[in-house]
Amino acid sequence: MVQETDTKTMPRDETHNLIASDRVEGTAVYNRDGEKLGTISKFMVGKRSGQVQYAVMGFGGLFGMGERDYPLPWNALAYDPEKGGYVVDLDKDRLKDAPSFERGADPSYDRDYGEQVFTYYGIVY
Amino acid sequence: MVQETDTKTMPRDETHNLIASDRVEGTAVYNRDGEKLGTISKFMVGKRSGQVQYAVMGFGGLFGMGERDYPLPWNALAYDPEKGGYVVDLDKDRLKDAPSFERGADPSYDRDYGEQVFTYYGIVY
Numbered sequence: 466m467v468q469e470t471d472t473k474t475m476p477r478d479e480t481h482n483l484i485a486s487d488r489v490e491g492t493a494v495y496n497r498d499g500e501k502l503g504t505i506s507k508f509m510v511g512k513r514s515g516q517v518q519y520a521v522m523g524f525g526g527l528f529g530m531g532e533r534d535y536p537l538p539w540n541a542l543a544y545d546p547e548k549g550g551y552v553v554d555l556d557k558d559r560l561k562d563a564p565s566f567e568r569g570a571d572p573s574y575d576r577d578y579g580e581q582v583f584t585y586y587g588i589v590y
Numbered sequence: 591m592v593q594e595t596d597t598k599t600m601p602r603d604e605t606h607n608l609i610a611s612d613r614v615e616g617t618a619v620y621n622r623d624g625e626k627l628g629t630i631s632k633f634m635v636g637k638r639s640g641q642v643q644y645a646v647m648g649f650g651g652l653f654g655m656g657e658r659d660y661p662l663p664w665n666a667l668a669y670d671p672e673k674g675g676y677v678v679d680l681d682k683d684r685l686k687d688a689p690s691f692e693r694g695a696d697p698s699y700d701r702d703y704g705e706q707v708f709t710y711y712g713i714v715y
Contacts, residue, residue, distance in 0.1 A: 483643060483699050486611040486633040508611040515642030515664045518608060539640045574608050
């Protein structure tokens with residue numbers, strides 16, 4: 466969806482390096498087998514650094530009810546320009562136990578929470 | 591505005607380091623004299639790097655008509671937690687000649703454009 470919107474206003478080859486913060490939502494996330502796990506809800510960005518720390522992925526639910534958000538450490542993601550989405554090394558089964566929260570009930574993203582999330586994905590916090 | 595929204599769902603001290611991509615819009619931008627120049631329209635983020643390259647600042651216009659967007663190199667901004675906004679070393683007068691575009695008519699953000707913008711603000715591209 467994001468790619469389509471981009472293409473309307475500008476040539477794809479010029480802009481595929483950048484994404485606007487208001488077009489982040491809806492970008493697909495796949496596992497390494499090419500299976501779609503969910504879509505990006507939002508990025509959590511360092512206010513000072515300007516570096517994305519988490520890509521928050523929405524998953525599950527029906528018609529927006531019961532959907533849960535999974536904060537993924539940025540370094541656990543690889544961008545795949547062919548797919549126009551992100552690839553994460555994560556089986557669908559592992560998502561069951563991954564740190565997550567009900568849509569809208571965002572965590573504090575404090576240090577303890579960060580360590581918990583990053584450790585789950587084997588990334589140094 | 592962003593600070594207020596954050597405070598509703600989580601304690602400010604825990605979350606002031608991160609901003610959600612869907613709450614970027616509306617963050618104030620000041621010059622070094624504390625004068626408000628405009629508000630953030632969006633961030634332009636590297637899809638691979640996760641690094642914000644531009645903070646796009648909206649300025650001018652009335653009731654959303656005629657507003658222009660000014661892409662500011664991320665490194666030209668400093669976050670001021672007291673103000674809950676960004677400070678940029680830029681006189682209001684200099685904005686007149688700064689690279690900008692009509693709201694919605696986004697540039698290609700190709701290499702030439704990047705060099706033009708970064709050079710204007712004295713930042714290495």
